[in-house]
Amino acid sequence: MYTLHYAPDNASLVVRLALEELGLTYRTELVDRSIRQQKSAAFLRLNPAGLIPVLETPQGPLSETAAILLWLTETHGAPPSGRPLAPPPGDPARGPVLKWLFWLSNSLHADLRIVFYPQQYVGPDIDAMEALHAGVTRRLAGHYTLLEALVGQPWFGGADPTILDLYAAVTMRWAALYAPMGAWFTAADYPGLKALVQRLETRPSVQAAIRAEGLGATPFSAPKPCQPPEGTAL
Template structure:
């Protein structure tokens, strides 16, 4: 069994790359070149009509939406989360969907306020500040729920999802970085420190140019191919 991951460096496809390498399933990658807006091309939209990244091709299906891909991988392979019927499945599902349906949309508002309200600078600033407040609440909830939401030594899909979103909040979006400090959240910092040492992270660092400590000391990537923005 082999998969094809359509990716761009340091995009949501990073979550799926880390998941695939944690599971240990073989896959190949196809670059979606954001500098050429390939995600909006007719060819790519045949795979993913939303024109968003990532898309995962499997032997039987084409999957998109980050949360859906993660859940499918868990149900197919286990490893990064409990399968149906396991006692921790309910907790896993609620926190996975919290990440996909609450935290991730708030993060997208932080990065792309124009998609909601157009090019008015004042309205964009209001949306950005609202997104920052929402994300602070989201991360505070995850900080308090760490024992229930995250894995132990073995990373789960939720661990992978959260550390990537924390990374992106630190290096993308508005220039003001003072609204959230990872070090003030010891449980989240601990998860990020673990993530820096995952074998899957080493693979992603080489593939996407993520820097030496991509989750505890994130910096803009220098990918060998493609563009993050």
């Protein structure tokens, strides 16, 4: 039995999707962001970095979205009705999938964090935040252009989702919704990615996440702010 420490529409959503795709049993524990519970002593014992998600496993608490995704796929192999969410060791596709998984985590996700929390990087000065926003969103547009070019690879955008599909889809939701310095992203600019997320939206895993976190009918292709049954996204 796993416990996913989550907040609605946070990076924990990527892990929830993987747990659902793998058909695993798990319980959830809300991290109340309205009181910064992710910085509480109890949470810091699970993840000293104070970031969501954490997945409690029989081997101890795991954090870092990409690490959790990889660990889950390695621990559980193929889901009941399909192929593994990532190629296993020895598969020639494993190298590219690892490369793009790390890139999603350390480039795309990391740059999105700058757009979401600009004051953490340059303080409260509006001009400085606007300059940062302009530079980082230019970089991010380049990131999504790279991802668009990957659609159609055997491990990205196919009939059976991989951890790359799940992670990329959730970032597209965030990019469209959380724009404190102004809108800069729409899925319509990336037709391959838009088709990828529309296909995902029909899957039971996504339907389960929609219900659990109040994500609305088209959470990735045309996202609306979440209406979660518990907790807050920010």
